[in-house]
Amino acid sequence: MAGREHWRLYFPEPVRTLPADLAAVLAVVALQLLSTLIPGLSDTPLRVVFGLPFVLFIPGYAFIAALFPEAGASPENDENTEDADAAADSVTERGIDGIERVALSFGTSIAIVPLLGLVLNFTPWGIRLVPILVTVSGFTVVAVAVAAARRKQLPEDERLVVPYRQWLETAAAELFEPDSRTDAALNVLLVASVLLATASVGYAVAVPKTGESFSELYLLTDGEDGELVADNYPEELVRGEPASLVVGVGNQEHQPEQYSVVVLLQRVEVANNSTTVLEEDRLRTFTPRLEHNETWHRPHRIEPTMTGERLRLTYLLYKEAPPSSPSVETAYREVHLWVTVRDG
CATH class of the missing domain: 2.60.40.10 (Immunoglobulins)
Structure with missing residues (x-):
């Protein structure tokens, strides 16, 4: 493991210890800036591919990560509490689970980005492409820094950790090691549907419908x-x-x-x-x-x-x-x- 991750030593300590989900947020921000500001990439579908999560999900996820740095437990853990007060305390301590975090990320992004645009409207820069990019990116980076600092202050067993490796292993087992022929057929149908949907969206972005001339x-x-x-x-x-x-x-x-x-x-x-x-x-x-x-x-x-x-x-x-x-x-x-x- 040390041999595979020795490349981390070339980065500063805050970067090396940055959680994977927060690092992914910064990666999306960087890719959106590159795909929008570089002349050769600004006319490609990459601008839309990274622009949608950049506006609709990333700012809210960073904000929610700063508000709730602790890991969320399943509500099933609260079933054995002795009374109603203990159950309420348990719900408060467990934070929010993954589904709640994703839903709040979308909701807060839809609220944050228009508010940032409203603030820009009263500045000399106005609501233009570059000011919007800089403002949303700056807000996201600051929220990521706060989230990383708050998460680091918690004990390791209480910190939020996105189990992406477990998800990948589970998905690989479901796809390549099905329990029955029916599961195998459903897996093939699922993969084909995802590929078809991805191809359709990519074609719609790459070849937009020409309006009236x-x-x-x-x-x-x-x-x-x-x-x-x-x-x-x-x-x-x-x-x-x-x-x-x-x-x-x-x-x-x-x-x-x-x-x-x-x-x-x-x-x-x-x-x-x-x-x-x-x-x-x-x-x-x-x-x-x-x-x-x-x-x-x-x-x-x-x-x-x-x-x-x-x-x-x-x-x-x-x-x-x-x-x-x-x-x-x-x-x-x-x-x-x-x-x-x-x-x-």
């Missing part, structure tokens, strides 16, 4: 407080005098896209639910390239060259290059404003 095109103006708003659009312009607008494009196509935005000022005639373009000027052309989930805003000035009432200021969005004669019918997206342009 679309692109956005919109116009904004500068508000009184300096923020961009979808309001206060110009209605009257003067020929030769520029007017300011902001055009926006959003990419939700689940892939990079090369866009073209064509700006036209058109004189149109509307009759019988049909619109005919009588005259048009091509004012501007933009060619933004956007990654998925990226938004592009471009402030620009419009200088009308024709005059008239109820002219249509049209913005056309194309994927790739626009045609030689861009129109509303050929555009992927279209927005427009009705304006009156007067001679200066």
Whole structure:
């Protein structure tokens, strides 16, 4: 045994004596940080695999371990007590058993993580990925340190010890040494079910369902407080005098896209639910390239060259290059404003 565990001597004494369950908690925290912050791993399913226990179980388990460092005994030990007071004292002394510890770990994790997020909301860092990771990890590490210190103060026979070796030996005996053919068949069915469930979850994580694909095109103006708003659009312009607008494009196509935005000022005639373009000027052309989930805003000035009432200021969005004669019918997206342009 000493030959197999001599590697422990290379670590400091607090690390060597850290209980296995608390060491596993720190390992999950470290793996989650690596799988989230390292660029090559952040896009893999490992981020989700370690992220779920990191949020839903690990903080609560460390907190419960700090509150209850003693080993839990089975309630059967309390059956031989002489009276009700002695039974109550026995329940108090035995702490909590494994099932209670697991249930409380899930419950307290669901309560702790939102509270940490609420605290972050009132800090300059806000609720973002890195602050959440640092806060939850820091809370878990502190809880593990407290749990290890409190557990070390107890006598050895009262400390919580997770019997993982006993569980592994029992599981191996049940799987590979069944008592009957029926048990063997049930073991095979159980293993197949676990493998199928694991494969299904892994496929769902690795190949997530692609949502709806679309692109956005919109116009904004500068508000009184300096923020961009979808309001206060110009209605009257003067020929030769520029007017300011902001055009926006959003990419939700689940892939990079090369866009073209064509700006036209058109004189149109509307009759019988049909619109005919009588005259048009091509004012501007933009060619933004956007990654998925990226938004592009471009402030620009419009200088009308024709005059008239109820002219249509049209913005056309194309994927790739626009045609030689861009129109509303050929555009992927279209927005427009009705304006009156007067001679200066």
